[in-house]
Amino acid sequence: GAGVSQSPSNKVTEKGKDVELRCDPISGHTALYWYRQRLGQGLEFLIYFQGNSAPDKSGLPSDRFSAERTGESVSTLTIQRTQQEDSAVYLCASSSQGNSYNSPLHFGNGTRLTVT
Amino acid sequence: AQKITQTQPGMFVQEKEAVTLDCTYDTSDQSYGLFWYKQPSSGEMIFLIYQGSYDEQNATEGRYSLNFQKARKSANLVISASQLGDSAMYFCAMRGRTDSWGKLQFGAGTQVVVTP
Numbered sequence A: 001g002a003g004v005s006q007s008p009s010n011k012v013t014e015k016g017k018d019v020e021l022r023c024d025p026i027s028g029h030t031a032l033y034w035y036r037q038r039l040g041q042g043l044e045f046l047i048y049f050q051g052n053s054a055p056d057k058s059g060l061p062s063d064r065f066s067a068e069r070t071g072e073s074v075s076t077l078t079i080q081r082t083q084q085e086d087s088a089v090y091l092c093a094s095s096s097q098g099n100s101y102n103s104p105l106h107f108g109n110g111t112r113l114t115v116t
Numbered sequence B: 001a002q003k004i005t006q007t008q009p010g011m012f013v014q015e016k017e018a019v020t021l022d023c024t025y026d027t028s029d030q031s032y033g034l035f036w037y038k039q040p041s042s043g044e045m046i047f048l049i050y051q052g053s054y055d056e057q058n059a060t061e062g063r064y065s066l067n068f069q070k071a072r073k074s075a076n077l078v079i080s081a082s083q084l085g086d087s088a089m090y091f092c093a094m095r096g097r098t099d100s101w102g103k104l105q106f107g108a109g110t111q112v113v114v115t116p
Helices: none
Strands: A005-007 A010-013 A019-024 A031-037 A043-050 A065-069 A075-079 A088-095 A111-115 B003-005 B010-014 B019-021 B024-026 B032-039 B046-052 B064-069 B074-079 B088-096 B110-115
Touching: A005 A088, A010 A019, A019 A088, A019 A111, A031 A075, A043 A065, A043 A075, A075 A088, B003 B088, B010 B019, B019 B110, B024 B074, B032 B064, B032 B074, B046 B064, B046 B074, B074 B088
Parallel strands: A010 A111, B010 B110
Antiparallel strands: A005 A019, A019 A075, A031 A043, A031 A088, A065 A075, A088 A111, B003 B024, B019 B074, B032 B046, B032 B088, B064 B074, B088 B110
16 A cells, blocks of 8 residues: 655745645555654654554654644644754654554655755 | 664774674653654654563564663664665664653764765
8 A cells, every 4th residue: 555645746835834734644544753863863752643642742843743643544744933953854754543552653755944 | 751862973894794782771760662764855754663571572573673681771773784775864762751751852873874
């Protein structure tokens, strides 16, 4: 079946504008994750959704960042009043069992965000 | 908190040789999972191999094997018979109960370059 799909693949925005990034997880995957990867660096956890449980938002860097998920499907990551330091690749991942330590994450190709 | 350490920022390896990528971790959890991912220059994150904390045998997947030494808290990735297509960034990651199952923690990564 289809993998994790993210859109847009690239986004250039002006400082101060809001952006929305979209993620379609693998069908049937109950868990969905957002990570950020700055150029040449590792992956930084942002937020995690598992079924109908309250999301783990502990990685969101500021209140300008928020995310929603509709049931067990699409998720949207919103960044308000973008800053240049928000420039990064935003990676979405899903897994079949979010509450199991042996379930690997499957990643999308990411959205490359550039704030000018 | 859990922590993943990859001490090798970059490595060169000749084609057909084996290479070992180091990964050490710190956790107080008894149950946890260890993962390795490959990220080629295209940016996608590719799941390679998984090792559970209770698995007695080292995991193997084709040319990839995981040298798991629980007492030393290390989970080194061994790539046998390196190919040019193995050139990529390699990330070690873990998840456990302490940081919530969803928060897959990543190391800083090791850049591998395979030379002819």
